[in-house]
Amino acid sequence: MRLHILLLIAIFSLASLPAAAQGILPNSFARWAADASVPPDILIVGATQVPQPILAEYGWVRTEFRQYIRGGKPSIVASLYNLKDPTGAYGLYSFLRTPDMPRAELAEHSSMSQDRALVLIGNLILEARGKDLAGSRGDLKSLVAAVAPQAQSGLFPTMSDHLPRRGLLERTDHYILGPAALYQFLPVSSEDWLGFSQGAEAEVAHYRTGGHELTLLIADFPTPQAAQKKLGELQQKFNLNSSSPTAGAPALYARRTLTLLAFVSGAHTQAEADALLQQISSTAEVTWNEPNFELTQPGMGAVIYGAIIGTGIVCAFAVISGIAFGGVRLAVKRIFPGKVFDRASQMQVLQMGLTSKPINAEDFYGLGNTPPR
Numbered sequence: 001m002r003l004h005i006l007l008l009i010a011i012f013s014l015a016s017l018p019a020a021a022q023g024i025l026p027n028s029f030a031r032w033a034a035d036a037s038v039p040p041d042i043l044i045v046g047a048t049q050v051p052q053p054i055l056a057e058y059g060w061v062r063t064e065f066r067q068y069i070r071g072g073k074p075s076i077v078a079s080l081y082n083l084k085d086p087t088g089a090y091g092l093y094s095f096l097r098t099p100d101m102p103r104a105e106l107a108e109h110s111s112m113s114q115d116r117a118l119v120l121i122g123n124l125i126l127e128a129r130g131k132d133l134a135g136s137r138g139d140l141k142s143l144v145a146a147v148a149p150q151a152q153s154g155l156f157p158t159m160s161d162h163l164p165r166r167g168l169l170e171r172t173d174h175y176i177l178g179p180a181a182l183y184q185f186l187p188v189s190s191e192d193w194l195g196f197s198q199g200a201e202a203e204v205a206h207y208r209t210g211g212h213e214l215t216l217l218i219a220d221f222p223t224p225q226a227a228q229k230k231l232g233e234l235q236q237k238f239n240l241n242s243s244s245p246t247a248g249a250p251a252l253y254a255r256r257t258l259t260l261l262a263f264v265s266g267a268h269t270q271a272e273a274d275a276l277l278q279q280i281s282s283t284a285e286v287t288w289n290e291p292n293f294e295l296t297q298p299g300m301g302a303v304i305y306g307a308i309i310g311t312g313i314v315c316a317f318a319v320i321s322g323i324a325f326g327g328v329r330l331a332v333k334r335i336f337p338g339k340v341f342d343r344a345s346q347m348q349v350l351q352m353g354l355t356s357k358p359i360n361a362e363d364f365y366g367l368g369n370t371p372p373r
Contacts, residue, residue: 024124024150025066025080030142032068032076040065047079048096048127057178057196058095059088076130080147083123086154091175093120095184096127099171106137106144109156111171119144122151159203162218162260164279169213172206186215186265188252193237194219195230210272217263218280224258231256242270257281 027034043065064080083089090109097111097118104112109120117133117140119126126147128140160173176182179192185204194200194217202219221227231254234240239251253264253273262280267273298306332340 023064024082024147025064025078026143026146029068029146030139032070032139032143035067035069035075038067043067043077043079047077047129050092050095051180053180054095054178054184055092057181058092059084060092073136074131076128076133076136078143079127079129081125081127083125086123086152087157088177089120089123089125090156091177091181093118093125094174095181096125097171099169101171104137106140110144112137120156121148122153124151157201159201159218159220160205162220162280163203163205163216164207164276166279167207167209167214167276169206169208174204176202176204182217186217186263188238188265193234195221195226198226200230207276209276210268212266212268214267214273214276215265216276217265219261219263221259221261224256227256227259227261231261253277255280 025034047063047065061082061084063082064078066078068076068078081089081092083092093109098113101111101113101116101118104110104117104119106112106117107119107121111118112133115129115131115133117126117128119128119140121144124147126144128143130136133140157175159175163173174181174185176185176196178196179190179194182194182196182202182204183190194202196202199222200219202217204215204217207214207216219227219230221230231240234252234254240254242251251265251267253267253270255262255274255277257280260280262277264273264276267276
């Protein structure tokens with residue numbers, strides 16, 4: 001009896017756990033079934049290894065791993081990254097994506113190579129590894145559909161909209177939220193020199209111009225004053241716009257546009273860097289989406305016709321109301337003579353005293369003496 005009670009308690013405890021604690025990856029999808037015989041540590045070794053500091057910058061919560069099998073086909077290893085919000089998930093998705101992964105049709109933000117697929121779903125990132133994933137594209141869509149209901153929806157960052165398109169190397173743009181991730185793509189300093197702790201966010205991308213590759217970094221700050229202050233601090237610390245050519249620091253070229261700071265690394269001359277920096281703009285737009293109304297003016301014939309019809313309806317209503325009122329009055333007088341209407345003995349007339357002739361109630365109903373002619 002005690003064993004049965006303990007089992008019931010365990011079952012109810014598992015049922016009361018949140019969905020995130022029980023796992024989001026499904027047990028099966030599109031005739032693929034999870035293989036429970038593979039130890040989790042084996043799956044972790046085969047998954048993409050992201051340094052813990054970078055995961056922390058993007059708001060990582062936990063990662064799930066599962067291997068799916070289907071008769072006659074290579075297995076698929078799925079990794080699901082769960083992050084605090086869609087902003088961090090977008091950043092980690094851009095960090096995990098590599099240039100050899102073109103856009104896929106698995107979701108709005110998805111990419112796929114021959115043996116790896118990456119899908120962004122709200123605050124979740126689904127990574128699938130296996131041989132010939134292109135042949136299982138439809139099955140992967142089923143896996144995405146099974147995971148999507150557990151995702152937290154929200155808006156994604158729009159920093160990439162400020163990146164110039166001319167010379168941009170496809171799929172080299174990365175959304176950055178901390179110094180550890182930034183150091184992977186622009187190894188200037190491992191410290192928080194850009195000010196992420198002060199609310200900055202950044203986007204880094206690679207460009208090809210003049211036969212060599214440049215790195216462009218744009219950072220957005222809360223106010224133009226904060227951006228200008230940060231620019232002044234960096235001029236004292238780095239060789240910024242040839243401000244300290246003998247400092248030994250890597251040469252960076254910078255430009256501020258309102259709240260944006262743009263940096264170019266790898267340029268040989270100031271003119272080469274300016275050709276890229278001048279394509280960056282920061283504009284503040286205030287929009288108000290209102291519903292659109294189409295005003296149509298009827299013709300004169302329709303106006304006259306409507307007026308005639310309206311007048312006719314009013315006249316008909318007046319006639320019908322008059323007949324109904326008179327008919328009811330006549331019927332009451334016939335059924336209840338002298339009880340409802342024409343009650344001369346019970347009616348009083350308010351007299352203004354404008355003339356000396358008194359007013360009798362009988363005069364209204366022809367009950368009094370007829371005056372001489």
